[in-house]
Amino acid sequence: MISAASRPYIVASVPVLREHGLTITRCFYQRLFAAHPELKNIFNMPNQQSGTQQQALASAIFAYAANIDNPDALAPVISRIVQKHVSLGVREEHYPIVGKHLLDAIAEILGAAATPELLAAWAEAYGLLATALITEERKQYQAHGIEPGEYRSVTVVRKQKESETVTSFYLEATDGKALPAFQPGQYISVAVNIEQLALRQLRQYSLSDAPDNGHWRISVKREEGSATADNSYPAGLVSNLLHDQYQEGDVLWVSPPCGDFVLPQDDDTPLVLISAGVGVTPMMSMLQGSLQRSPQRPVNFLYATLNGRHHPLKGELSKLSRRHGQMRSHIAYEKPADDDRLRMDYQQQGYLQLAQLPDALLPHDGSYYLCGPTSFMQIQRNALLARGVAAHQIQQEVFGPSLLQHLQ
Incomplete structure (x- = not known):
């Protein structure tokens, strides 16, 4: 919990971070890589070059400040960050390095506005976050039986x-x-x-x-x-x-298997898997895992892609559909190819439109999992909410810059 002395400075930082956050993170990464070029081996350098990683960190800092008194909102985000860090081999000694260059970047960009009190508040806030992440990451490394960075x-x-x-x-x-x-x-x-x-x-x-x-x-x-x-x-x-x-x-x-976008072991509600593009990959694992471990559980598999030529694991999905009577699939092709057959290869032309689907495919008591481009997941999530599906019934996978979007 942030101290009473530091809280006002963190809260007051929110509008400043909205305006200067991206400039601060650009400065931060420049400083970090100049001092520690070896850390380029951990970061996604094409994302650095395109600017998406700087935007992601700016969003993260803003979200953290805006939710400093809302641990319930931050908890699932911290869980996802821990999983990602373990898969990357982040070590405890990385945290003081990052903290130093982050505070130096804040001081450089804000100039006189970065008072000693403000910097002290952010040092405290960063320290609390680092401690939480280190504690959970240590548990994960121990559970996997590996040292940080061991592959x-x-x-x-x-x-x-x-x-x-x-x-x-x-x-x-x-x-x-x-x-x-x-x-x-x-x-x-x-x-x-x-x-x-x-x-x-x-x-x-x-x-x-x-x-x-x-x-x-x-x-x-x-x-x-x-x-x-x-x-x-x-x-x-x-x-x-x-x-x-x-x-x-x-x-x-x-790395060892990581991630908390997983199926609970004790959930027997109807399972609805909704994906697009390469987002189909974790859904195929979830589909097969559910069919093997809970053979009576109804599963609806909804998938969207350009056409049959861009439909990975298509034959595997067809075989599973034929073998398992408790499974339904609904495929949407945006621009079907000449050899794609309506009602056989796909059931909907154009974008996946949940509003057009029957309740049998979208049960009100279902457990929903989304994976795909960020815009796709947001559209489908809104469509589910509009149909009366509760927010807690919907889970979605996110990587990289999308990680903290829902907190902003």
Whole structure:
């Protein structure tokens, strides 16, 4: 709990952060990487170059200040940050480094407005947040039985193209031992060395298969994106490398399964999985996990993509639909291809419109899970709320800059 002496300074910072937050975070990262270039191995450098990471941190600082007296709102966000940090191998000694350069950036950008009292208040606020994160991360590392930054080697035993842009990599432990169990919906970080940049980069990929199949599977979308002016950190840096250079028999280094976007073990309400694009990957794991562990639980699988050629794991979904009578699927293709068949390959043309769907697909007592682009999830969440679904029934997966959006 922030002290009574510091609280007014943090609260008063909210409008200042709204105006200057992005400038502060740009200054912060410049200072951080100048002093500690080795930390580039933890951060997503294409996101740094595009500015999305600076915007994300600005949003995080603003949200933290705006909710300093609302721990219930911050708790789920802290949980997600802890999971992400564990997958990245964040260590306790990183926190004082970040704190120093953050406070220095606030002082530089705000100038005379950054009084000793204001800086002391932010030092206290940052210290409280760092302590909470360190405590929870320590528990997670102990639960996984690893040291911070420790990764496991896995071998690509199968590589399979799933659509025009998505390829699956089937992974087994290089030492032949069983891989740790995971919960449907979790992800792993994949560490890849970019030799031409003398840089290691980490990316998170959802596990897309059932948890009890004896292997891990990630289904990776090739991210084309747009190159930057100097092309030093091109978009799709890691996904393109995985698609183009990693083959069966190659070794990857990965984190333990992380993430709290998972299915509760004791929930038997109707399950509704709604996704778009590559957001289908954790949903396929959730779908298969539910069918295996709760074979009587009704599951409705709603998915949106461009067309059949951009529909990853399509054949797998069709097989599951035929095998399991308690499962319904509804597919929306924005622009069906010539060989896509209405009512067979897809049921809705255009965007996924929940308002047009029957109650059988969207039960009022259902448990809803959303994954996909941020705008897609926001549209579907609003549509569910409009149909009378309670907010607590809706969970959604978020990565990167979207993490704190709901707090702003």
